[in-house]
Amino acid sequence: MAYKRFFKIENKHYSEKTKKKALRQGRQLTVYDLEGHPKFKSKKDVQQGFYHREDLGHLKFKDNKVKLEKIGWVKLAENRIELQTANKFYNPRIKFDGFNWFITVGVDYQSNNNNNQEYSEGIGIDLGVKDLAVINDGRKIPNINKSQEIKRLNKKLKRLQRKLSRKYEKQKEGGVNRYKKTKNIIKLECLIRKVHKRIKDIRTNYLHQETAKLVKTKPEFVCMEDLNVKGMVKNHKLSKSIQEQTFSEFRRIIEYKCKWNNIRFIVADRYYPSSKTCSECGYILDKLSLSTRKWVCPECGVIHDRDINAAINLMKYGKSA
Numbered sequence: 001m002a003y004k005r006f007f008k009i010e011n012k013h014y015s016e017k018t019k020k021k022a023l024r025q026g027r028q029l030t031v032y033d034l035e036g037h038p039k040f041k042s043k044k045d046v047q048q049g050f051y052h053r054e055d056l057g058h059l060k061f062k063d064n065k066v067k068l069e070k071i072g073w074v075k076l077a078e079n080r081i082e083l084q085t086a087n088k089f090y091n092p093r094i095k096f097d098g099f100n101w102f103i104t105v106g107v108d109y110q111s112n113n114n115n116n117q118e119y120s121e122g123i124g125i126d127l128g129v130k131d132l133a134v135i136n137d138g139r140k141i142p143n144i145n146k147s148q149e150i151k152r153l154n155k156k157l158k159r160l161q162r163k164l165s166r167k168y169e170k171q172k173e174g175g176v177n178r179y180k181k182t183k184n185i186i187k188l189e190c191l192i193r194k195v196h197k198r199i200k201d202i203r204t205n206y207l208h209q210e211t212a213k214l215v216k217t218k219p220e221f222v223c224m225e226d227l228n229v230k231g232m233v234k235n236h237k238l239s240k241s242i243q244e245q246t247f248s249e250f251r252r253i254i255e256y257k258c259k260w261n262n263i264r265f266i267v268a269d270r271y272y273p274s275s276k277t278c279s280e281c282g283y284i285l286d287k288l289s290l291s292t293r294k295w296v297c298p299e300c301g302v303i304h305d306r307d308i309n310a311a312i313n314l315m316k317y318g319k320s321a
């Protein structure tokens with residue numbers, strides 16, 4: 001039933017009233033392109049949200065409910081006591097990820113950072129394709145995109161997307177870009193969004209777990225290389241954009257977790273040759289191809305694992321920074 005209303009909307013821009021109605025009903029709004037056709041392919045476009053006024057009179061948390069301007073009380077899935085006692089909210093934002101509505105607010109709160117914990121030695125982290133990250137002590141964080149579960153979900157996604165495009169093809173109406181949306185197409189699109197979300201959730205959860213483990217040991221500093229360097233890495237097997245997204249997300253999360261824990265976060269200069277330098281004697285190779293996983297230093301004869309060597313160099317960089 002909800003979808004009927006959804007298709008009656010022809011306007012490219014939704015009124016505030018419509019958005020709020022959708023929020024109350026936990027329902028999604030279609031995003032239309034400039035010609036007025038619904039856009040479904042990009043996952044990004046499914047994301048919707050709007051800002052809320054900051055003042056307390058209009059935004060209130062009580063028990064497991066939140067009072068929103070013009071909408072009224074909305075039940076929350078999670079009850080946060082600190083929100084009920086907050087005296088100011090910063091930048092409230094309401095977002096829809098395709099399934100659930102989220103509200104995010106910033107609040108002031110007393111941080112209870114206990115600085116008496118001893119720091120351990122600083123670490124260098126090398127980001128890679130085979131493993132997501134390698135630490136200078138040899139620890140490796142595997143690439144989640146290569147896990148069985150993600151591979152399975154990606155396969156499933158591809159299959160569903162093929163199915164969807166076939167269905168659209170069948171619904172083609174005379175004109176070039178006119179399609180009739182059938183119930184089956186809507187169902188299929190919902191399923192595709194669900195798989196996308198599952199993949200995203202697994203990936204995010206993984207990044208949080210792994211970065212938390214690294215920060216927990218409270219290293220004196222964390223040193224990483226400039227992401228622009230890694231951005232140039234050609235990757236044929238996996239989508240490059242997914243890889244880059246994972247890198248920047250990893251870096252973003254670890255950076256703010258370091259900040260929270262008073263750990264120095266260092267980014268090496270983008271021209272620092274972390275992979276080509278021998279971590280034993282400092283000899284710098286002229287060239288090191290991307291496929292070379294192990295190499296022998298011509299100066300001192302030490303055999304290097306490419307990633308661990310780079311991570312050791314980054315650790316040294318951080319020490320002298």
Ligand SMILES: [Zn+2]
Nearest residue numbers: 278281297300
């Ligand atoms: Zn050497």
